[in-house]
Amino acid sequence: MRKLLISVLVGLVGAGAGTPTAAQSAEPDIDVVASWNGLALDAVRAARATDADAARLYALVNVAMFDAVNGIGGRREPALIGGHGPRHANRQAAAAAAAHAVLTRTDPARTAAYDGELAADLGSLRHGVNDGAAWGRHVGEAVVAARADDGSTPVESQAAGSGAGVFRAAWSGVQYRNVRPFAVANPGRYVPGPPPALDSAAYASAFAEVAVVGDGRIPAPESLATYQFWSLPAGTSQPPGEWLRIASTVAAERDLGLADEVRLGALISMALADTTVATVGTKYTYRHWRPTTAIHESATAPDPAWVSRAGSVGSSPEYVSGHSSYSGAGATVLAGFFHTDRIAFSHATDSAPGGAARSYPGFSAAAAEAGRSRVLGGLHFDFSNRAGLEIGRAVAREVLATSLRAR
Incomplete structure (x- = not known):
């Protein structure tokens, strides 16, 4: 069940979202974090967004990716969305699907590009992909819903x-x-x-x-x-x-x-x-x-x-x-x-x-x-x-x- 949480204390470095399983360790070395942040940067450029709107979008994308990864055997307090994903879900798939869920809901005009990136990412992974993608999508949708009434609109x-x-x-x-x-x-x-x-x-x-x-x-x-x-x-x-x-x-x-x-x-x-x-x-x-x-x-x-x-x-x-x-x-x-x-x-x-x-x-x-x-x-x-x-x-x-x- 989804649980909305307020962020609390964290150490600076150390183990992040838990130790990956052997199957997860064998996954291809793709940088889903960099690629999805790149798409968020492109969304800001294309929309000619303000600095404030840009900062909010970047936070939505990265909070969703963190909570999706952390929810699969993670050892840290969530940034926004608590709960646990399937134990053997693929964490890279979860991160990609979480970012995809945020961007398709905040920038629907570019949905085709986001769908293509997600398909490519999931297609390169092997283990626990469906479970990871489903969990990540849930987290991304929950992040957008949780911030829908945050006061960033209407424009004043x-x-x-x-x-x-x-x-x-x-x-x-x-x-x-x-x-x-x-x-x-x-x-x-x-x-x-x-x-x-x-x-x-x-x-x-x-x-x-x-x-x-x-x-x-x-x-x-x-x-x-x-x-x-x-x-x-x-x-x-x-x-x-x-x-x-x-x-x-x-x-x-x-x-x-x-x-x-x-x-x-x-x-x-x-x-x-x-x-x-x-x-x-x-x-x-x-x-x-x-x-x-x-x-x-x-x-x-x-x-x-x-x-x-x-x-x-x-x-x-x-x-x-x-x-x-x-x-x-x-x-x-x-x-x-x-x-x-x-x-x-x-x-x-x-x-x-x-x-x-x-x-x-x-x-x-x-x-x-x-x-x-x-x-x-x-x-x-x-x-x-x-x-x-x-x-x-x-x-x-x-x-x-x-x-x-x-x-």
Whole structure:
């Protein structure tokens, strides 16, 4: 019988969903986690989904895969859906069918592609395939049903504001400030205090910095390239997707077993999704203006010709930087899972100029560059970058400390 559970404590590494049987160990080495996450990334790109919608979809897919695998002889608390699958069911089949169930229900227009991938995956497996697929389908359907009323719809907007320090345009997606979290107890506790007052030294310093480093009229090829690398606009996998891709790359390089791979996917995607709630809550609460407006209307040194290096104002309130909060969450989960931040990797984002990869000595270095790119693009003040990084780190620390506990 299906049992809906709230996520609780988990250790960081160790045995994941139990020891595979001899038959399971003899299965072909196919990476169903990477392939189904790849399809989720494609769904986000095709739909031109927002960062918030993207993070939620990634969490649905990865929570379903974790609970499906963990339910077959697993040793950890479920992420969302409890219960036990057939003892000898194929865990790879379960993971694939769970992801398929999520994606066909959230992206029905691409059902044919998902059906084809599932058929190929199941056709390459040998033992316990039907039982695994049936269990995985049950879990995936249950995950979608359990999150159907999580508050992510209907779409809500905050009206345009006016006056000094206030974001001027209307923006949509503010319902995410109240979305039910996947793993943390109360995302509202991570909403920070207000940005620096407009007459403070801290604000003056940040204002002066972005007015120079984010000025699109000043040629700065390296700054532009860094901004573009992490810009990730609509039509890309969005910032949460890049951290999911980084996790997949590092997992493949370390040849994680299926149990640990689905656990990493669930941890990082839940942290990214819950970071959305705190980030949108912060933006909605403070409604802070973007550098372009601030510089155009400065009381002391207005520059109405100033244009951001990004070439845009920004589509949501400035405080905090969502790119930064997602990066703080992603880097913190990866460092916690692997017990070290110092894992070198190379990565090319969806918006990387020329598709060229960049190399990093560790996760926090990539997160720092991603956050700083928003200042270089003239879209954020650095205090919003730093506050965003801390939101993501704090959410991720709670997820690591309280989710998928060993039983």
